[in-house]
Amino acid sequence: MKKLLSVFILIMMILALSANLIFAETEAPAQPQPKLDTGDTAWMIVATALVMLMTVPGLALFYGGLAKRKDVLNTIAMSFVTYCIVSFLWVFYGYSLTFSGDIAGIIGYLDKAFLEGVKVDSLQGTIPEALFSVFQLTFAAITVALISGAYIERMKFSAWALFSVLWMSLVYVPVAHWVWGGGFLAKMGALDFAGGTVVHINAGIAALVGVLILGKRKNTLLVPNNLTLVAIGAALLWFGWFGFNAGSAVASNGLAAQAFINTNTATAVAALAWMFTEWAVTKKPTVLGIASGMIAGLVAITPAAGFVNIAGSVIIGAIAGFICYFSVTAMKPKLGYDDALDVFGIHGVAGIIGAILTGVFADPAINEAGKGLLYGNPGQLWTQTVAVLVTIVYTAIMTAIIFLIIKIFMKVRVSEEEEITGLDSSQHSERAYNL
Secondary structure (H helix, E strand, C coil), X not given: CHHXXXXXXXXXXXXXXXXXXXXXXXXXXXXXXXXXCHHHXXXXXXXXXXXXXXXHHHHHHHHHHXXXXXXXXXXXXXXXXXXXXXXXXXXXXXXXXXXXXXXXXXXXXXXXXXXXXXXCCXXXXXXXXXXXXXXXXXXXXXXXXXXXXXXCCCECHHHHHHHHHHHHHHXXXXXXXXXXXXXXXXXXXXXXXXXXXXXXXXXXXXXXXXXXXXXXXXXXXXXXXXXXXXXXXXXXXXXXXXXHHHHHHCCCCHHHHHHHHXXXXXXXXXXXXXXXXXXXXXXXXXXXXXXXXXXXXXXXXXXXXXXXXXXXXXXXXXXXXXXXXXXXXXXXXXXXXXXXXCHHHHHHHHHHHHHHHHHHHCCCCCCCCCXXXXXXXXXXXXXXXXXXXXXXXXXXXXXXXXXXXXXXXXXXXXCHHHHHHCHHHHHHCCXXXXX
16 A cells, blocks of 8 residues: 555656646746836937927928918918827827727727826837827828828818818728738738838828819919928928838837938938939929929838838839929829829829838848848738728728718818918918018
């Protein structure tokens, strides 16, 4: 009996030891708890402020300088009010629906409405979640504000304010969720580092559809009232774009640095490509042309900034500067739509170029999350194309529906008399110039 008991105890000890060894080998290692990184946090605070600067004052000055003298204040006011509207709606429900969970790949939950549960010590990676939320807020704001450049000098200010509410809610939030919030395009593997589809294609297509519905202005000539403001606004956009692209690494690291230098390189090359193309065609390089080329380069490199190497950024910038020159000077007159400040011709076209070429030039040595056609993955090019087409179709349909909704409640377009007088006076009872 004692021998049997001894054998039983020995067997139990062996089994216990074996179980410990088995569980020790198969048990998944504990995931490290995210920790606040003060360096990442400091950089993201700066990046967020830079992206805010892109809308107010960068875009406001850029668009304001391009508008006619009688419409300067109205044009600036459209950017201002959009930033204010989106700032409220984003914390109300935009952030939650975009980044909190996923319902069938389409939209998030409302559990973080009014940033419920986003506490002082809540983290998103290595930065405070509240900071991540406001960083994303600035993206939503400039996307909506970009569209205004197509509609200026003819749209009622009240209609624009309502458009900003509806378009952010029904277009920007779903598309941002699909790509960045864990939605179906993210699950497909679509690459968009900082907003090729979410920001620029989205805004560009909305601009095109809107101007087709609004119709042409009485005077469709682009007569900038102040090219100095245009140059200052463009320079502020370039400066702020470093927060836009390098900030999308959401860390202070080598990827942010790569996105930074890619952004600068592509922008410089695109500006030169536009300038030399214009010089060859018209025999004169213009400040407006250089500034437009800069914007085209900034847009095109945005989806690729954290995925491509320097060679890729050079090629993307050159193609964007060259093609966008002709999309503005040849395609728009040929097709006859009145996109006042070439939102589709620059943001839409360059956004499509950048998003698709990301599928060609994405270099896994830069970012292991992206591997393009030139690195043995032709499927990425197809995925990028699908993401572009989905965005185009959805945005076009929803923008048209939004205009139909607005028309139920109010007139969308100012009267002919108000347009001739100028929207500064008719919409705001103000003037930018006293002369």
